Amino acid sequence: MTTPRLLIVGPQGSGKGTQGVRIAESLGIPVISTGDVFRANVKEGTDLGKQVQAIIEAGNLVPDELTSAIVRDRLAQDDAAGGFLLDGYPRNLGQVADLDAFLSGRGEELTGVIQLDVPRDESISRLTLRAAEQGRTDDTEDVIAHRLSIYERETAPILDVYRDRGIVDTIDGVGTLDEITERIRAALAARDLVGA
Template sequence: MRLLIMGPPGAGKGTHAGALAALVDGPHISTGDLFRDHVGRRTELGRLAEKYISAGEYVPDAVTDDMVRDRLGRPDAARAFVLDGYPRTGTQVATLDALLDARGAAVDAVVELTVPDDELVARILRRSAVSGRSDDTEDVVRHRLAVYADQTAPLVRAYGERGLLLRVDGTGTMDDVRRRVEGAVAAIAGATA
């Protein structure tokens, strides 16, 4: 099963994508992890991405597309994966559709985690204090939420129009949210089996 997990920064995508990846027996592919890996290794793509990440801006589509295309081309992602943080723009949706179509595949479902903005800001600032992530200042977080609302939320509506959207309440304990996410995916897996 090929899944996307979407939601604003701090909604818990990374936390729940790992459990979903185990459920579908495929890798959890996080663009945030791809960015940090490339930045850490000082690759050409990483140097390009770093200047945008530091400013709280989206990394340009071409850079992100190249990283994702490479990762989805690996054997472990051939039949199942959970893609976290991609696509974020209409152009990226078209790129992903074309990439999967060329392989005779398509996205099976899109899990959207919904969380109120005030809770998102508090979560991210707590995470920043614990992990020391320099890209998680309050100003940058609020800017990222605004960018998400402007650029990415319309993609959620588009996937809804395709009948692929599974909207899940992302508030509450981690276990509660995990059960909701897994239940939504199990329901769609049963419907498509």
């Protein structure tokens, strides 16, 4: 079996957080979500957390250099030695280059990219529903549509890089949680990234 060094990509509302956790648990590897790492550092009041909090409170995105440094630090931890699943990183072409440089320095590379394919209107309806259920008044349809546009402009191009490497599996992200998980597992099994 090939070491599962995976990336899960999809627009907001595609279910990538949920599916990422399910797949990582079944493989016994950590999910490395930049959002979770940022939140943990902010909560713990680390120097990094203070930097991140100031940037986010100003309404800005965390710069690539800082995001890449955080991910490198997390990937260097022992539990990631046998594989990992990245969620939310790399998010643009600059971060792809940073990740490539870090992994190649360790004689490694990504072995699979899971692209959850969900129609735009489905993403918007899922996010609008989630906002209503969780009382997120700032998640209006306009805000959601803006976030999806950023994804389409900045993140979608990284898929072309990974497609050229032949490691992208596009998974239909519409269906029950179990149906989608099974589709992902089948694609990973075909690449010898999961045990039978």
